[in-house]
Amino acid sequence: MKQYKYNLDKSSKKFVCPKCNKRTLVKYKETETGNYLNEDFGRCDRETNCGFHNTPTGEFNNPFEVVNIPKPKPSFHNFDLVSQSGRNYKENNFIQFLKTIFTETEVKEAILKYLIGTSKRWNGATIFWQIDNLQKVHAGKILQYVSKTGKRHKNEDGKSLIDWVHSILKRTKTINDYNLNQCLFGLHLINESNAKTIALVEGEKTAIMMSIFKPQYIWLATGSKQGFKYENLKPIKQYKIIAFPDKSEYADWFKKATELNILGFDIIVNDWLENTNFEAGTDFADVLLIEKKEAEKNKKHEIIYTDTENIINEFETHTPEIWNLIETFGLVDCNWNEIRKVI
Ligand SMILES: [Zn+2]
Structure with missing residues (x-):
């Protein structure tokens, strides 16, 4: 993998520009260590009004020398x-x-x-x-x-x-080293369906529960908030993705999705949960679970499905593509015997 020795920071972090004193400076980072160089080296975002851009020359002989940083080979379990x-x-x-x-x-x-x-x-x-x-x-x-x-x-x-x-x-000294290279939880399931749409959540538990509540979709999990990133989503780039962030995580995921969509992804971030009064961290499975329990309390067992449909209707308001997702999956009933054969 070829990389420059120094790179402009790709995160959205901004520092005070030494020229215009506005917090618009993107600093240079050493690629290998990820460490920032000092404020002298960076590029001001106000290209027209300020134009400050100081590359790490002088102090370093060859600032843009191409260095090879071999990515450690990912390890896998048996x-x-x-x-x-x-x-x-x-x-x-x-x-x-x-x-x-x-x-x-x-x-x-x-x-x-x-x-x-x-x-x-x-x-x-x-x-x-x-x-x-x-x-x-x-x-x-x-x-x-x-x-x-x-x-x-x-x-x-x-x-x-x-x-x-x-x-x-x-x-336990069973292995000496392990180069952890995480992937989406449930990624193996994409081979078992012809569906072109994936529902993505943060928690493994949420994905599993949603797969029971709504078995017509493929539910995958990022495993963490930070897991919603290019490396993890690369294998599902050709799919239509509907992301369901946990309550209060909508803004972060929306920002990330916007960046990824520029790179050719097709991600919609559903905001239904964000607009409810549930506490931060609540996920979609929590909501369906509360409903199911309410329904059982009221001894109206059928209501859960009715309410779920209502929520799906809510999706539609915010996510018109939900109907593609429903159509895609609604027509393909999971064949468990087939799945069992595969695994
Ligand atoms: Zn500036």
């Missing part, structure tokens, strides 16, 4: 690890939580679809495997849930428990 983790679902807190909401069959289908695993890291912990469209296993994220609530388990200092399969393998 697929056997995934198979071996498909066990002990009675102990798996997340699966037990799902069973309090969905039918046995629905939960089984979700397990098979996303290849959800159980880990011994903590009693009842869950593994979310990141498997790509070429069936390569990029990572195994281990999270601990509370089976009654489906919320993340927090320890005494209020931190959620998280670990990674590669970290455990390193700690």
